[in-house]
Structure formats: structure tokens, C-alpha cells
Amino acid sequence: MAEQFNFSSPPFDLLRAAERERLSEALSVGYYAAGETLIAAGSAVPCLFVVLKGVIEERGEDGKLFAQYTSDDIFDIRGLFSGSSKHVYCAVEESITYELPASVFHQLCGANPDFGRFFQADLAAKRQLARRDGQNLAEFILTRIAREHLLPAIEVSAGLALGDAARLQLSRGADALLVRQDGELGIVTRTDLMTAHFRDGRSEAEPIGPLAHGPLACVELGDFLFDAMILMTRKRIERVAVREDGEVVGLLHLTQVLSLFSTHSHVLAMRIARAESEEELRGAAETLHTLIATLCGNGIRLRFIMQLVSALNEQLLERLFELLVPPALRSRCCLLVMGSEGRGEQLLKTDQDNALILAEDLPVEQGLALMQRFSEALLSFGYPPCPGGVMASQPAWCKPLAAWQRELNQTQLEGQPEQLMRMSILADASPVAGNRQLYEGLRQGLLRFAQEGERWLPDMAAAALQFDTPLTILGNLKTREEHLDIKRGGIFPLVHGCRVLALREGLEERGTLARLGALKARGVLDEGLADNLAESFELFLQLRLQQQLGGARDGREHGLDVARLSRHERDLLRFGLHAVKKFKQSLAWQFHLESR
Known part of the structure; x- marks a missing residue:
């Protein structure tokens, strides 16, 4: 029976071939009748027990029950490291266990530090030891930006002639130039120079300064490549500057990142940005499932997946907003998302949780009509309506900034349960489209609540x-x-x-x-x-x-x-x-x- 021991289960999957063979040779099988004692309180722990069948109880000397162990559970780790067991372990029904002698257990812990650390680790370490590295995507996630990833960062003055700038790029093999104006850095790409000369007919003698784009998007040397990709995805750009000690030391291009990362998330971001109809956007939304499944199936840590999916979700909602809201109205309202979307924690599609802040000159009826179409489109994308009605298509969640501010003031004064529930929802709000300056007024109101409405926080915490x-x-x-x-x-x-x-x-x-x-x-x-x-x-x-x-x-x-x-x-x-x-x-x- 010992030949059937499961080495695929953590932490035994951490053992090397020779260590597995050592364990197999030393492993024995124990049979216990109901009521039989496996370990007495105060006695030395003879072995590591792994339950194969049955139920084992752990009790204190006073008879207090501490735990029950069933199939695949392990005990008594604490006793193996301390030298003796604090509690008594008894079979409550006929039980079978695998038993690894204590001496062999300690030898394996000494020979394999990861195996030994597993038994004394906290949750963070246990999860880290259980993760699988070595796969391409996991390696990408753990790869940090190094100098060998960088293109040269060449800084020039704003007065440099376009012709000289083009020749400098060619001679240095650079993809872009950094231009300093008024103390700030901007960027001019090779494409910018070609467009200026061949399409716009600019003279070689004209200065490069007016072509510079800013502010410059930056990451730090040593950051994860994944962080750079998320920044490119959010800003829809193909280059970021890399800094060290406050100074730009190179440029990182999208092609270098994509060469190491094969799920094409940036391609999906481009599909969202270029969608010209709800149908095209719906198709892009449907591929999010595939992206998430691919990342999850390849062992990518969840917090990285959430960051990427959050960035893509924001872009999808913003593009849908642009498709449905006329340009003249976009500056007169601000779309918010709440719940897991607002916190950047949504993965698979959950209920719609959104709201709209209106400028004072935009009628509520007009805002509700726009948001009704928005909600229907999201439903067609697979996002079901919120059962509690927390949607911008509902009057309670679509109103002018002044009305939102009055609600916050009333909550500070009254603290009714319904008001506090809405306050909790708004605390996760994040602006994703429209005039984000309108959200600033709501944000300030939330900060005032923390200062002036603190007496209601215990009711919220309950x-x-x-x-x-x-x-x-x-x-x-x-x-x-x-x-x-x-x-x-x-x-x-x-x-x-x-x-x-x-x-x-x-x-x-x-x-x-x-x-x-x-x-x-x-x-x-x-x-x-x-x-x-x-x-x-x-x-x-x-x-x-x-x-x-x-x-x-x-x-x-x-x-x-x-x-x-x-x-x-x-x-x-x-x-x-x-x-x-x-x-x-x-x-x-x-x-x-x-x-x-």
C-alpha cells in the first residue's frame, strides 16, 4: 500500500527523486481500531502521520477537542519539531495511516529546505511553496526590467532640427528621442518624424520641440515587466521610459514585452480601442474569458491577473460609453464603477455596479435614457443587472453632483442604515469615462465623511x-x-x-x-x-x-x-x-x- 503514496500533493511534490525513494523505503502503514491511541499527551512523536482512511481526534489533557483529521490530513507537526506532543491523538473509527519515522522526516527537512519550511511556514509562504514556476507565463510575471531589455534613451534639446534628429536616430539605432521642454521630458518617435516630414511637409530645419508628446510614462528599473505591460495597456502606448534613481536610463518597447508574453493582452486592448460598434466591442469582451483562463491555467498569480483584467475592463466600459454618449455630452457627465470593478478586483463577469454624476446643465432624464442603453449593452455583453438596482440607469444612481453632495451631507447627519449601505458602495467608486473632474467633488465629500461622520463608522463596520x-x-x-x-x-x-x-x-x-x-x-x-x-x-x-x-x-x-x-x-x-x-x-x- 505504501507504493500508492501521493507525491503530487504539497509538500511531498517538493521532494527530489532520491528523497522520494528515501521516503518510500521508510514509509509504513498503521491500522487502528476505534478508540485506539496513536500518540499520548507528553510522549515523543514517533512519526509523521498522514491519514489514509478514517477519523483521528486531537484532544487536550482535559478532554477538550481541538481538531479532527480525515483523509490526506497530516499530524503532529508541532510535536515533531518540539520533541513531544501536547495532546492525545485517538482514532474515533477504524483508521489507516501512512507513517514516516521522525528521524527520516527530519533528514528530509534538512536535505530539502523548501520541504522543511513548508511545515513551519505562514500562509504566504505555504502558498508560495505550492506555486509552480518554470512555465513561460509564470517566468514572465517574475521577470524584472533589466538593462538588457532597454533601448537607448537619447535626450535632445527642443531646438534640435528635425533633419538632425532623424540622422541622430539612424546613427544611434534609436527608436525614439527624449525632448526636454520647460524642465519636463516628452518623447518623439521615429514615426512622428516620418509623419512630420512626409505627410505634413515640415522642413528639416524646423525644431523638434512641437512634436514631443508628454507627460512621459515611466517605470523603474527592477519593476516587473508585467507592470510595464499594464501601464502600456492602460495608456494605449507602445513605449515607456525606465528610470533609476530619478534619471531615465532607457526605453522599453511593447515588442520586447510581447516577445516574452504570448497571451496578446495588448492586442485585446487595441481591439477594444478600435471597436466601432457594439458588436465589435462585444466580441472583444467575450475574449476576456479566454485570457483569464489562459493566465490562470499557466499559474499566474491572481493579483497580476486582476490588475490586467481591471485595466481591460476599464477600457471596455470607456469605449462603450464613447460609442453611446454623444461627444457634446461626454464632458457633462462622469461614469463611475463600484463593487469589485471599482476596487479593480473583478475577474469573471459579475453584476453591473455603476453610477453617473451629471453636470448641473444636463437633465436627469437625458442621463437616464443614455444609461438605459448603456445597461442594455452591458447585458448583451454578459454583465447581468444588479439585483439591488445599483446601476446608472436607476434614478438613485444617476443625478447631478450637487445631489450627490447633499446625500453625503445627509448621511453625515443622520446615519440611517440605507444611507450607510450606499456610503459603503460609493467608497469603492472609480471614475472610468466622461469628465473625471466631476468625480473630484464626490471624492472630497467622501473624505469629509471620514472626518465628520466617524460616529457612524461602527454601524458600518458591524x-x-x-x-x-x-x-x-x-x-x-x-x-x-x-x-x-x-x-x-x-x-x-x-x-x-x-x-x-x-x-x-x-x-x-x-x-x-x-x-x-x-x-x-x-x-x-x-x-x-x-x-x-x-x-x-x-x-x-x-x-x-x-x-x-x-x-x-x-x-x-x-x-x-x-x-x-x-x-x-x-x-x-x-x-x-x-x-x-x-x-x-x-x-x-x-x-x-x-x-x-
């Missing part, structure tokens, strides 16, 4: 505690017919708790991971807890996405089929939910909610 964490009193996963609602049990309390803390601290970060980083930096959250919450959040989304991609790809499906998870995934999920439980306790203490 919502994060309304759903139980799906853990049993034994610390195991609590499921209903093998399903676990990960949104209520894990994602919502984490997202909402960070949102309320961010409001209280006056933070303007919208993403949950960014908020966690800012809260950790301010000392609002303990560093270890903040790091584990960030990993937990990413884990919850990843497990849900994996099951969604394997099913109907419905972004509104929040249930996890725990039976489909591996033993390692169940362990990580338990760890993550324990971190959320600790976070909820911190929220209760910070907002004095213990007695509620």
Missing part, C-alpha cells in the same frame, strides 16, 4: 460581522452539502472591514490588497495579520475562480465545492478563514462591537 466564519468549533471547515459560501464567510468580511478602516483612516486606496498594505504601514493592522489577510484574500478568489472556470464561468457563483479541493487546498482554506476570524475580532475591538 456589517462585516453579520456572517459567521465557516469553521466548526474544532477549527475544521463548516460546509452545507459539501459547499462553502466563500463570499459571505471570507471575502465580504475582509473586503468590507478593510473598506471601513480605510474610510476611518482617510485612505484613498480602493483595492483590498492596497488597503491592507496601507493599513499595515500605518500600524492599524499587525504586520503578520495583514500579510496573512492579503494571502487569504488572493486564495479565496483563486479557489473560486478555478471552480468557476471549470463550470459555467458565472462570476456571481460564490460557493466552493470543498469535495473538489485537494488536501493542501483545504489546509490553506482553513488557515485563511482563521485569519479572517482573527480580523473580525480585531474589527470588533477597534469599533467597540463586542457587546453588539
Whole structure:
């Protein structure tokens, strides 16, 4: 039976061939009747136990039940490292275990540091050790911008003649020149020079300054190549400047990035930008599924996928807005997205969550009519209507800036539950199209609420505690017919708790991971807890996405089929939910909610 040991399950997949052979030679199988003791409290732990069949209970000397272990679970790690077991382990039914002698276990830990670290790691380290590197896309994500990736950065004066500029480019093999004007750098590409001379008929003697584009888009030497690609995608450009210690040291071109990255996300961005009809835009929207599945299937870390998909979603909504809203009206309104879209955390298509800020001279009826068409188009793209009506096609979410500001003032004064719920939604708002200056007035109102409406924040924070964490009193996963609602049990309390803390601290970060980083930096959250919450959040989304991609790809499906998870995934999920439980306790203490 020992020959059937599963080496594909973490952390045993970290073992090299010779180490696997050593484990197989030393492994034995134990059989235990119901009620039989495997480890007595205070005794030395003879081996690492891996449950093959049955149920093992861990109890304290006072009989208190701490945990139950079933198929694929491992124990007693703590005892193996400390020298003796604190608790007693008994079989509650006929059980079979794999048993690896303690001496061999410690030898393997010493010979393979990754294997040893797994058993003493926190959630972040456990997830890192479980990831698979070596695939092209994963290697791309982990690749940092180096000098060998760069084209030369040649800076010239604004008065340099066009002819001299063209000859300089040719002699130096440069793709573009940097032009300094009034202390700021702009860029002139080879195409710009050709267009100026051959299409516009400019003389070789004319200065290069008027051709310069600015401000210059920049990344830092040592940043991830992926960050550069996201910046190019957002700004729809093909070059970024690379800086070191504040000085530009080279240029990075899109072709260099695409040569290392094969999912063609920038091509998709171009399809969105060039779409001339709803039908063309719908076709581009449909390919997002393929992009997400490709990235996820190749082991790309979820936070990178979210950044890229967020940038593409923003461009899709902005282009649809441009197709449906006449040019004369675009400067008189501002489209906002909320929810996971506003936080930059949407992956698969979820409910529409958007709003419209109107200029005072744009009638509400006209704005509602435009947004009705916008909502219908999104529905045809696969984005279902929001059940709660949080859409710009509804009067409550389409109104002049002054009306939005009055609502914020009333919320500060009254703090009714419905008002606080809307405040929570608006806290994630992000402008994506139209006159973004209109959003500035709303943003200032949100900041004032943090200063003047702080007395209502405990009422807002209480919502994060309304759903139980799906853990049993034994610390195991609590499921209903093998399903676990990960949104209520894990994602919502984490997202909402960070949102309320961010409001209280006056933070303007919208993403949950960014908020966690800012809260950790301010000392609002303990560093270890903040790091584990960030990993937990990413884990919850990843497990849900994996099951969604394997099913109907419905972004509104929040249930996890725990039976489909591996033993390692169940362990990580338990760890993550324990971190959320600790976070909820911190929220209760910070907002004095213990007695509620």
C-alpha cells in the first residue's frame, strides 16, 4: 500500500527523486481500531502521520477537542519539531495511516529546505511553496526590467532640427528621442518624424520641440515587466521610459514585452480601442474569458491577473460609453464603477455596479435614457443587472453632483442604515469615462465623511460581522452539502472591514490588497495579520475562480465545492478563514462591537 503514496500533493511534490525513494523505503502503514491511541499527551512523536482512511481526534489533557483529521490530513507537526506532543491523538473509527519515522522526516527537512519550511511556514509562504514556476507565463510575471531589455534613451534639446534628429536616430539605432521642454521630458518617435516630414511637409530645419508628446510614462528599473505591460495597456502606448534613481536610463518597447508574453493582452486592448460598434466591442469582451483562463491555467498569480483584467475592463466600459454618449455630452457627465470593478478586483463577469454624476446643465432624464442603453449593452455583453438596482440607469444612481453632495451631507447627519449601505458602495467608486473632474467633488465629500461622520463608522463596520466564519468549533471547515459560501464567510468580511478602516483612516486606496498594505504601514493592522489577510484574500478568489472556470464561468457563483479541493487546498482554506476570524475580532475591538 505504501507504493500508492501521493507525491503530487504539497509538500511531498517538493521532494527530489532520491528523497522520494528515501521516503518510500521508510514509509509504513498503521491500522487502528476505534478508540485506539496513536500518540499520548507528553510522549515523543514517533512519526509523521498522514491519514489514509478514517477519523483521528486531537484532544487536550482535559478532554477538550481541538481538531479532527480525515483523509490526506497530516499530524503532529508541532510535536515533531518540539520533541513531544501536547495532546492525545485517538482514532474515533477504524483508521489507516501512512507513517514516516521522525528521524527520516527530519533528514528530509534538512536535505530539502523548501520541504522543511513548508511545515513551519505562514500562509504566504505555504502558498508560495505550492506555486509552480518554470512555465513561460509564470517566468514572465517574475521577470524584472533589466538593462538588457532597454533601448537607448537619447535626450535632445527642443531646438534640435528635425533633419538632425532623424540622422541622430539612424546613427544611434534609436527608436525614439527624449525632448526636454520647460524642465519636463516628452518623447518623439521615429514615426512622428516620418509623419512630420512626409505627410505634413515640415522642413528639416524646423525644431523638434512641437512634436514631443508628454507627460512621459515611466517605470523603474527592477519593476516587473508585467507592470510595464499594464501601464502600456492602460495608456494605449507602445513605449515607456525606465528610470533609476530619478534619471531615465532607457526605453522599453511593447515588442520586447510581447516577445516574452504570448497571451496578446495588448492586442485585446487595441481591439477594444478600435471597436466601432457594439458588436465589435462585444466580441472583444467575450475574449476576456479566454485570457483569464489562459493566465490562470499557466499559474499566474491572481493579483497580476486582476490588475490586467481591471485595466481591460476599464477600457471596455470607456469605449462603450464613447460609442453611446454623444461627444457634446461626454464632458457633462462622469461614469463611475463600484463593487469589485471599482476596487479593480473583478475577474469573471459579475453584476453591473455603476453610477453617473451629471453636470448641473444636463437633465436627469437625458442621463437616464443614455444609461438605459448603456445597461442594455452591458447585458448583451454578459454583465447581468444588479439585483439591488445599483446601476446608472436607476434614478438613485444617476443625478447631478450637487445631489450627490447633499446625500453625503445627509448621511453625515443622520446615519440611517440605507444611507450607510450606499456610503459603503460609493467608497469603492472609480471614475472610468466622461469628465473625471466631476468625480473630484464626490471624492472630497467622501473624505469629509471620514472626518465628520466617524460616529457612524461602527454601524458600518458591524456589517462585516453579520456572517459567521465557516469553521466548526474544532477549527475544521463548516460546509452545507459539501459547499462553502466563500463570499459571505471570507471575502465580504475582509473586503468590507478593510473598506471601513480605510474610510476611518482617510485612505484613498480602493483595492483590498492596497488597503491592507496601507493599513499595515500605518500600524492599524499587525504586520503578520495583514500579510496573512492579503494571502487569504488572493486564495479565496483563486479557489473560486478555478471552480468557476471549470463550470459555467458565472462570476456571481460564490460557493466552493470543498469535495473538489485537494488536501493542501483545504489546509490553506482553513488557515485563511482563521485569519479572517482573527480580523473580525480585531474589527470588533477597534469599533467597540463586542457587546453588539
